[in-house]
Amino acid sequence: MTMTRQPNEIRSDIAYSRPDRIVIRGKDLAQDILGQMNLGDFAYFQLTGKTATPAQSRVFNAVLITLVEHGMTPSAIAARLTYAGAPESLQAAVAAGLCGLGTVFVGTTEGSARMLYEAFEQAGDNPDLDRLAANTVADYRARKQIIPGIGHPIHKPIDPRTPRLFKIAEDNGMSGKHIALMQRIGAEAERASGKVLPINATGALGAICCEFGFPWKIVRGFGVMARAIGLVGHIMEESERPMALDIWHDVEARATAHIRD
Numbered sequence: 499m500t501m502t503r504q505p506n507e508i509r510s511d512i513a514y515s516r517p518d519r520i521v522i523r524g525k526d527l528a529q530d531i532l533g534q535m536n537l538g539d540f541a542y543f544q545l546t547g548k549t550a551t552p553a554q555s556r557v558f559n560a561v562l563i564t565l566v567e568h569g570m571t572p573s574a575i576a577a578r579l580t581y582a583g584a585p586e587s588l589q590a591a592v593a594a595g596l597c598g599l600g601t602v603f604v605g606t607t608e609g610s611a612r613m614l615y616e617a618f619e620q621a622g623d624n625p626d627l628d629r630l631a632a633n634t635v636a637d638y639r640a641r642k643q644i645i646p647g648i649g650h651p652i653h654k655p656i657d658p659r660t661p662r663l664f665k666i667a668e669d670n671g672m673s674g675k676h677i678a679l680m681q682r683i684g685a686e687a688e689r690a691s692g693k694v695l696p697i698n699a700t701g702a703l704g705a706i707c708c709e710f711g712f713p714w715k716i717v718r719g720f721g722v723m724a725r726a727i728g729l730v731g732h733i734m735e736e737s738e739r740p741m742a743l744d745i746w747h748d749v750e751a752r753a754t755a756h757i758r759d
Contacts, residue, residue, distance in 0.1 A: 512544070523547045538562050541723060545716075553670035554710075560666045561706055564659055564699050565604055565724035567731070573598045575745065577729045582742035588733055595729040596722055601646075604721035609646030610704030612714040613683075614676045627675070631682035635690050647680065647701020648687045659699040667706050676708035 513522040520527040523543060531540060538559035542550045550558060577595030584590055599605045617634050618625065638645045650657050664681075667673045684697040700721070707717045736742060 511547070545712075553672065557667055557670050557672050557706060558710070560663060561703055561720055562724045564663065564703060565607075565721045565728075567728040571603060573603060573725060574729065574732045575742075577732055578736045578742040579746065581733050581736050582740065582746070585737070588730075591733050592726055592729045595732075596726060599718065599721055599725060604700065604725060605718045606646045606698075606700040607704045607707065607721050608714055608718035610680065610701045611707050611712070611717045613646055614679055614705060614708050615714055617679060618675070627679050627682050628686075630679060631686045634679075634683055635686045639690060645683065645687050645695075647698055647704050648684055649693075649695040650698040653696060653698065655694045655696055657696045657698045657702075660697045660702040663699065663702040663706060667709065672706065672709045674709050677702075677705045680705035 511523075513520065515521075522531065524547075525531055525543075531543075535543065536555075536559070539550050539555050541562065542548070542554065542558050573595040576598055577591045580594035581588065581591035601609060613634065617630055621630055635645060653659075664673065664677060667677060680697060680701055684695065684701070687695045703720070704714075704717060707720065708714075
């Protein structure tokens with residue numbers, strides 16, 4: 499007996515084009531969006547189909563701007579090296595840099611958001627946040643896993659981005675239970691480990707994204723969007739003042755010094 503598969507409905511509610519107009523989430527791109535929305539507000543609109551309130555706009559733009567740039571990170575170096583090898587393909591260089599955004603760099607926004615959502619899943623309506631934080635930290639420590647959004651190799655004892663992000667959220671009425679739990683997890687992680695473990699920017703951003711209600715599976719995408727802007731900046735600088743070839747030759751010389759005649 500042959501089973502015939504019924505195809506799913508093909509449907510998108512995001513956008514369509516006609517010869518004379520482009521419509522996105524019900525708004526005309528040329529007339530209703532261009533000159534009316536900044537990039538962050540349009541990103542929010544694209545994702546949610548809703549126009550950001552002034553408070554949401556301030557917080558969401560802060561989320562995106564935070565991860566645009568962080569210096570000579572592995573993603574920036576990868577982008578520069580790729581551009582050196584294929585200067586005709588700027589998009590490949592950006593893609594190379596974005597491929598390294600994961601559980602160590604930038605992508606921990608996803609991990610911290612998932613951690614917070616999962617902590618609240620079985621916690622009831624009025625959970626004890628201190629107990630919830632203690633249980634969360636104990637669980638990660640028992641599994642010998644790094645707590646996402648906690649600790650930073652450079653910024654100690656405080657990641658300067660974190661208090662500012664939390665203040666922006668508070669000033670705009672978006673400091674709720676997820677931020678409160680993240681703050682308690684940070685304090686408990688330091689107490690349990692005896693180490694200086696600040697809440698890093700991705701931890702703060704993960705908590706703020708939970709306050710927005712964004713699904714944790716999409717939260718890493720905000721870092722991807724933001725860092726793409728930063729990588730274009732690095733590639734522009736690389737095209738004007740190249741350093742990638744020097745990085746290559748320096749690494750090769752140092753790595754092979756012991757086997758050279």
